[in-house]
Amino acid sequence: MPAPAVAEAGTLPNPVGPLSETVLAALGTPPSGRSWPVFPQEAADPYGLDLHLALHVCYELHYRGFHGVNPEWEWNPELLRFRGALEYTFLTALRTDVPGGNDVSEAVGPLLVEPDDGDGLSRFLRDKGEWWQMREYFAHRSIYHLKEADPHAWVLPRLTGKAKAALVAVEFDEFGGGRADRMHSKLFADLLDGAGLDSSYLGYLDAVPAPALAVVNMMSMFGLHRALRGALVGHFAAAEITTAPAAKRMVAALRRLAADPACVRFYAEHVEADAVHEQVLRHDVLDDLLQREPHLAADVVFGVQATELVESRLAEHLMTNWAQARTSLLRPLP
Numbered sequence: 001m002p003a004p005a006v007a008e009a010g011t012l013p014n015p016v017g018p019l020s021e022t023v024l025a026a027l028g029t030p031p032s033g034r035s036w037p038v039f040p041q042e043a044a045d046p047y048g049l050d051l052h053l054a055l056h057v058c059y060e061l062h063y064r065g066f067h068g069v070n071p072e073w074e075w076n077p078e079l080l081r082f083r084g085a086l087e088y089t090f091l092t093a094l095r096t097d098v099p100g101g102n103d104v105s106e107a108v109g110p111l112l113v114e115p116d117d118g119d120g121l122s123r124f125l126r127d128k129g130e131w132w133q134m135r136e137y138f139a140h141r142s143i144y145h146l147k148e149a150d151p152h153a154w155v156l157p158r159l160t161g162k163a164k165a166a167l168v169a170v171e172f173d174e175f176g177g178g179r180a181d182r183m184h185s186k187l188f189a190d191l192l193d194g195a196g197l198d199s200s201y202l203g204y205l206d207a208v209p210a211p212a213l214a215v216v217n218m219m220s221m222f223g224l225h226r227a228l229r230g231a232l233v234g235h236f237a238a239a240e241i242t243t244a245p246a247a248k249r250m251v252a253a254l255r256r257l258a259a260d261p262a263c264v265r266f267y268a269e270h271v272e273a274d275a276v277h278e279q280v281l282r283h284d285v286l287d288d289l290l291q292r293e294p295h296l297a298a299d300v301v302f303g304v305q306a307t308e309l310v311e312s313r314l315a316e317h318l319m320t321n322w323a324q325a326r327t328s329l330l331r332p333l334p
Contacts, residue, residue: 009064010202013057017050019086023057026079031072039085046093047313051086052213056143056205058083059220063147064201087221094218098305102298104290107234107305108282111241121315122249131257133318135195136328138263139204140212140314144219145188146201149174151216154223155232159285161292163233166284170240170277187266194260197333207329211314218310222303230289230296234303237286240278247271 015021018040026034044051060066061074073079101107125134144151149171159167176182192199222232247270254264290297321328 009067009069010060010205012066012069013053013202013206015050016053017048019044019050019054020057022082023054023079027057027066027069027073031070031076031079034078036078036082039082044086044089046089047210047214049210049213051089052210052217053205055083055086055090055217055221056213058086059217059224060202062220062224063150090214090217091221094306094309095302098302098309100298100305101301104234104286104297104300104304107301108237108241108286111238111304114245120246121318122246122253124319126249126253126256129253129257131259132333133322134253134257134259135197135333137318138192138195138197139329139333140208140318142188142192142197142199142204143202143208143212144216146185146199148184148188150185151219151223152232152236154220155229155236158226158229159233159289162288163285163292166280166288167233167236170236170280170285173273173277184266184269187262187269190262191260191266194262204329207331207333209317209328209330211310211317215310215314218306228299228303230293230299231303231306233281233285233289233296234300235307236303237278237281237300238304238307240281244271244275244278 012024012027013020015024018037022037026036057066058079061069061071061079065071065074121137125137129137152167152174153171156164156167156171172178174184176184176186180186189199192203198204219232219235222228222235247267250267251264251271254267286300290300318328327333
């Protein structure tokens with residue numbers, strides 16, 4: 001029998017270094033009366049697995065939590081202080097590693113152009129990808145897609161007017177238009193079952209490397225901080241603009257590989273839905289947000305650029321490993 005499509009909570013992963021060890025050891029104790037070590041600011045790798053696993057575990061307390069972990073840890077001041085240091089390290093690196101600017105049209109414009117001779121990840125999977133590579137790709141993406149659209153919901157109370165109403169409309173589609181069996185997270189769980197993979201919530205948390213966690217952590221960080229609402233909207237716009245063309249290539253790849261219909265269905269849904277969503281986000285959400293709060297333009301640009309950065313780092317990780325015929329995961333799939 002396949003694993004349940006949606007579990008109430010995740011299972012705690014194993015630590016991979018001092019940062020994740022600190023967080024995970026704390027969560028196994030009562031949420032009070034614990035002394036915390038000084039955060040090793042200069043020694044922490046902002047894109048490393050130890051930092052991103054620790055950060056992901058902290059964020060997950062705001063989503064479904066973990067089996068056996070006291071829910072009061074969600075707002076524990078010492079844990080939040082430690083998480084803040086993790087976030088500062090990651091956010092500082094993102095701001096340093098993107099060009100910046102405040103011209104939203106200049107940042108979004110290139111995303112609207114589909115090159116004829118591109119060589120990105122979805123093109124590789126469409127033309128040359130093998131089934132084992134496709135299954136690994138699914139495992140990487142499962143960390144986000146099994147909670148698809150949840151990180152973006154955090155921004156809704158931070159918006160007003162047309163921007164808020166339009167983003168709610170997009171989220172309504174992401175959550176299946178009121179039908180639980182059509183929620184995108186459920187469709188991805190069905191995809192995992194169709195591919196013979198573990199569809200339990202966070203089932204591959206111990207298997208994915210830092211670049212996959214960084215993609216999801218960035219969304220959570222942007223969503224959970226009101227000060228980063230512009231970055232979250234910029235990220236969401238960038239993601240929706242690029243998803244429909246990539247999903248179309250994934251449909252072609254999966255049909256070439258004779259994949260289970262549930263695998264095709266997930267991406268076919270995104271071809272149509274996200275083509276509409278990108279129009280709504282650009283014209284109704286972004287335009288209205290910037291008309292109301294023009295000072296957020298630089299944050300929107302940052303969100304677009306940071307999305308490109310973390311996605312390119314994940315794609316590079318996958319392609320580098322696959323070029324050497326080795327797994328891109330921390331442990332190979334069965």
